[in-house]
Amino acid sequence: MPISLSGRHFLTLLDFTPEEIRHLLRLSKRFKSLKRAGTPHRRLQGRNVVLLFEKTSTRTRCAFEVAAMDLGMGVTCLDPGSCQMGAKESIADTAQVLGRMYDGIEYRGFAQEAVEELAANAGVPVWNGLTDDFHPTQMLADMLTVEESFPRIEGLKLTFMGDARNNVANSLMVACSKLGLHFTACGPEGLMPEGDLVARCRGIAQETGATITLTDDVDEAAAGAHVLYTDIWVSMGEPDDLWGERIDLLEPYRVTSQAMAKAEPEAIFMHCLPSFHDANTTIGAEVAARFGVTEMEVSDEVFTSAASKVMDEAENRMHTIKAVMYATLSRDDRLPGT
Ligand code: CP
Ligand code: NVA
Numbered sequence: 238m239p240i241s242l243s244g245r246h247f248l249t250l251l252d253f254t255p256e257e258i259r260h261l262l263r264l265s266k267r268f269k270s271l272k273r274a275g276t277p278h279r280r281l282q283g284r285n286v287v288l289l290f291e292k293t294s295t296r297t298r299c300a301f302e303v304a305a306m307d308l309g310m311g312v313t314c315l316d317p318g319s320c321q322m323g324a325k326e327s328i329a330d331t332a333q334v335l336g337r338m339y340d341g342i343e344y345r346g347f348a349q350e351a352v353e354e355l356a357a358n359a360g361v362p363v364w365n366g367l368t369d370d371f372h373p374t375q376m377l378a379d380m381l382t383v384e385e386s387f388p389r390i391e392g393l394k395l396t397f398m399g400d401a402r403n404n405v406a407n408s409l410m411v412a413c414s415k416l417g418l419h420f421t422a423c424g425p426e427g428l429m430p431e432g433d434l435v436a437r438c439r440g441i442a443q444e445t446g447a448t449i450t451l452t453d454d455v456d457e458a459a460a461g462a463h464v465l466y467t468d469i470w471v472s473m474g475e476p477d478d479l480w481g482e483r484i485d486l487l488e489p490y491r492v493t494s495q496a497m498a499k500a501e502p503e504a505i506f507m508h509c510l511p512s513f514h515d516a517n518t519t520i521g522a523e524v525a526a527r528f529g530v531t532e533m534e535v536s537d538e539v540f541t542s543a544a545s546k547v548m549d550e551a552e553n554r555m556h557t558i559k560a561v562m563y564a565t566l567s568r569d570d571r572l573p574g575t
Pocket of ligand 1: 293295298367510
């Protein structure tokens, strides 16, 4: 049976079957080849999308904009604080207004319930560009990057080290469960994934051959890993005064060359970005001045090493987001180029 995602929302990978996720990855690869070959693919000419950002962004915004333009679509981007939603107009009313003008809506914000409410009221596909709970478009880019690094992804061990209950760690646990990778969350008590989500992912994992391991032991987590993944220690929307506490809790979980040495010889390092691997940012410099820490979740050595795939991940955001928009907006189920 051909897979059709036409008209679907993209709010969390929990809503998608493994085969649907693999379909999106195949489509992403097709779009990546077309882009690399310089072959035009304006398959959605005449459509329009709106990108709503309640938090800042570089990769997600640029990926949606370039992908939409490559597909021939018009794009409106609403920066944090620049539209009426929330302050003067409810999410439900905003969704209906935007749904009358646009063919699809991207939303980056705080509560997962907000993107769900947009989806319930828009009448057009809504794509989650990151909430406090999930970052599903990031997952497609990450899984594509893993596929490009290993002959087969099923059965690989992917370890997340650090704040293992944030949106990216949650989403990795879901993605690995769906696609049959062994997921290990490694962090301190209190920063581990929430029990209900772990139970749900373990249920999925039983069907796919994946496993979910939670540990505070870095040696156990890194041993035999094919992917070591980390993310920033204080996420967007969390208060700045958490930095001191998080540094104390998470320093043992920094991805260092010592941790990489415990992983498989061909192991890769991954990070959704942005990253505090040095103090060359405003916040990085402030943290360095206050706490004397110049590298946080990953050492600069690992970040800049040959094992680091972070820029491939960043590029793959665009190809995979293009696949999501095409699959949900197109009425033609064929892969482009077939
Ligand atoms: N990884 C990611 O979502 O990056 P941005 O915050 O720059 O969009
Ligand atoms: N956990 C991070 C991811 C950024 C892409 C955050 O939410 O800020």
